Amino acid sequence: MPATEPTADRPAPPRAKVKQRPGDRIFAGLSTGAGVLILVVLAGVAAFLLVEAWPAIIAPSDEIPGRGGLTLYIWPLLFGTLISAFFALLIAAPLATSIALFITHYAPRRLSQALGYVIDLLAAIPSIIYGLWGIFVLAPATVGPTRWLTEHAGFIPLFAGPPSATGRTMLVVIIVLAVMILPIISAVVREAFRQTPRLHEEASLALGATHWEMIRMAVLPFGRSAIVGASMLGLGRALGETMAVAIVLSVSGGVTFNLISSGNPSTIAANIALQFPESTGLDINALVASGLVLFAVTLAVNMLARAIINRRREFSGAN
Amino acid sequence: MAKRIEVKDLDIYYDKFLAVQNVSLTIEPRSVTAFIGPSGCGKSTFLRSLNRMHELVPHARVEGTVVMDDQDLYGPNVDPVSVRRQVGMVFQRPNPFPTMSIHENVAAGLRLNNARISKGDLDELVERSLRAANLWNEVKDRLNKPGSGLSGGQQQRLCIARAIAVQPDVLLMDEPCSALDPISTQAIEDLINDLKADYTIVIVTHNMQQAARVSDTTGFFNLQGVGQPGQLVEIDDTTKIFSTPANQATEDYISGRFG
Numbered sequence: 001m002p003a004t005e006p007t008a009d010r011p012a013p014p015r016a017k018v019k020q021r022p023g024d025r026i027f028a029g030l031s032t033g034a035g036v037l038i039l040v041v042l043a044g045v046a047a048f049l050l051v052e053a054w055p056a057i058i059a060p061s062d063e064i065p066g067r068g069g070l071t072l073y074i075w076p077l078l079f080g081t082l083i084s085a086f087f088a089l090l091i092a093a094p095l096a097t098s099i100a101l102f103i104t105h106y107a108p109r110r111l112s113q114a115l116g117y118v119i120d121l122l123a124a125i126p127s128i129i130y131g132l133w134g135i136f137v138l139a140p141a142t143v144g145p146t147r148w149l150t151e152h153a154g155f156i157p158l159f160a161g162p163p164s165a166t167g168r169t170m171l172v173v174i175i176v177l178a179v180m181i182l183p184i185i186s187a188v189v190r191e192a193f194r195q196t197p198r199l200h201e202e203a204s205l206a207l208g209a210t211h212w213e214m215i216r217m218a219v220l221p222f223g224r225s226a227i228v229g230a231s232m233l234g235l236g237r238a239l240g241e242t243m244a245v246a247i248v249l250s251v252s253g254g255v256t257f258n259l260i261s262s263g264n265p266s267t268i269a270a271n272i273a274l275q276f277p278e279s280t281g282l283d284i285n286a287l288v289a290s291g292l293v294l295f296a297v298t299l300a301v302n303m304l305a306r307a308i309i310n311r312r313r314e315f316s317g318a319n
Numbered sequence: 320m321a322k323r324i325e326v327k328d329l330d331i332y333y334d335k336f337l338a339v340q341n342v343s344l345t346i347e348p349r350s351v352t353a354f355i356g357p358s359g360c361g362k363s364t365f366l367r368s369l370n371r372m373h374e375l376v377p378h379a380r381v382e383g384t385v386v387m388d389d390q391d392l393y394g395p396n397v398d399p400v401s402v403r404r405q406v407g408m409v410f411q412r413p414n415p416f417p418t419m420s421i422h423e424n425v426a427a428g429l430r431l432n433n434a435r436i437s438k439g440d441l442d443e444l445v446e447r448s449l450r451a452a453n454l455w456n457e458v459k460d461r462l463n464k465p466g467s468g469l470s471g472g473q474q475q476r477l478c479i480a481r482a483i484a485v486q487p488d489v490l491l492m493d494e495p496c497s498a499l500d501p502i503s504t505q506a507i508e509d510l511i512n513d514l515k516a517d518y519t520i521v522i523v524t525h526n527m528q529q530a531a532r533v534s535d536t537t538g539f540f541n542l543q544g545v546g547q548p549g550q551l552v553e554i555d556d557t558t559k560i561f562s563t564p565a566n567q568a569t570e571d572y573i574s575g576r577f578g
Binding site for chain 2: 197202203204206208209210217221222312
């Protein structure tokens with residue numbers, strides 16, 4: 001038994017009161033306030049969305065745009081949002097991880113610094129610029145390749161065709177989104193890779209690991225939670241991207257996995273931006289309801305990412 | 320397994336800076352060779368040159384030869400990766416992979432050398448290595464827990480288990496006990512004594528008592544002054560170094576008169 005533990009017949013003396021220092025209290029108050037504020041803002045947004053969406057939720061289905069009810073109205077939008085963001089992430093996450101690896105572990109120092117700057121700059125380009133690039137450069141450039149894809153890989157539902165003549169397809173949206181989220185993912189992952197302890201890199205090299213094996217043993221596992229976290233940041237941006245999608249995509253509604261035809265579902269954010277100026281009354285409530293769905297999806301995606309990271313928390317190296 | 324290392328006229332450079340000058344010595348198989356000396360005298364650099372780990376520093380190079388049982392470690396067609404598979408290393412601070420379990424840590428090197436090893440063989444090798452590192456009884460019930468949850472001394476023995484799992488010819492130890500408490504240090508020293516039967520062990524230590532306790536041969540590194548290269552002053556039987564060293568500088572160092 002430790003000597004300091006109180007025994008039954010001799011109770012512990014009352015603890016001396018810890019002196020309160022004004023600096024500690026101010027700082028504790030400030031940071032608590034900031035923490036509470038973010039919760040209040042989140043709750044406020046959720047409340048606004050619920051209140052504004054409510055009329056559309058309880059409205060009879062033939063008063064909703066499209067005359068098919070709210071679910072039928074939002075579902076294609078949700079589908080378009082998810083499919084564009086998912087494929088954009090599928091392209092961007094591995095590419096961004098490779099870029100981060102190249103910068104931290106392969107490139108000569110001077111090149112890696114320059115590349116780092118360029119990546120950070122790319123992250124600062126407004127999405128409207130990416131949208132313009134998508135419609136003026138990328139869309140025409142995809143017309144030829146998509147025709148080839150339909151001919152040679154048309155058995156894959158994604159490339160079933162017929163290919164769009166303008167190139168304003170879901171595929172172009174996906175590529176634009178991927179390019180947009182690439183910098184933020186690779187910037188975050190790069191920092192994580194850079195923090196890989198030298199000790200662990202040496203441990204694997206001393207076992208006779210090649211450079212690539214060292215990266216697989218020490219660097220990638222160490223950066224795993226950063227890769228997931230950064231991907232979620234990127235996914236969040238892709239889910240909510242408005243202007244680039246609104247500019248590029250030629251929308252005809254309908255749910256399809258076909259990425260290269262001219263008939264595409266819109267996304268929630270782009271639909272709100274395009275429809276809002278001309279909407280009144282219940283139409284606005286329906287748009288807000290779609291926003292509520294987007295809000296819920298974003299929350300769900302983030303919780304999922306948390307769960308993935310926490311599943312192997314004890315192996316994170318943080319202990 | 321255990322092999323003899325012969326070093327001849329070895330100079331180690333970092334770019335243009337000569338870090339270690341003119342080392343010639345022989346390291347006998349199945350023995351413990353300790354290197355002592357003041358900080359910055361090049362003993363760690365020399366140790367790392369034995370498995371070419373010093374080459375991680377850009378522009379590091381050596382002149383002279385290091386021959387391990389007829390194999391020139393710096394021969395023109397020798398891959399440093401294959402050298403490191405034969406010459407294992409334990410570091411100053413315990414460095415188990417934090418993202419791996421205890422079992423995965425020990426198996427890490429085995430997977431590199433033999434990706435197709437069966438699970439049964441792997442488990443057996445892991446157990447044998449952990450037993451050889453005197454760690455098996457402490458971890459056998461939590462092989463799937465992270466290695467970073469062990470105490471410092473246990474982590475260091477885990478690192479030794481990881482290093483010997485690939486059955487190297489030589490085991491290098493770079494101040495393996497400098498981050499450990501006396502009890503854990505004792506455990507590592509006992510382990511070194513056991514491992515001596517199978518491996519050639521080279522250890523760098525700041526602790527002269529440790530060198531006297533664990534080694535058969537002791538080498539003393541020193542440098543003439545700041546910016547000067549480190550040199551091997553003297554190498555001999557440990558008992559002789561600590562009783563009647565041939566060189567005055569060695570005697571000054573071990574008797575605590577300087578350094």
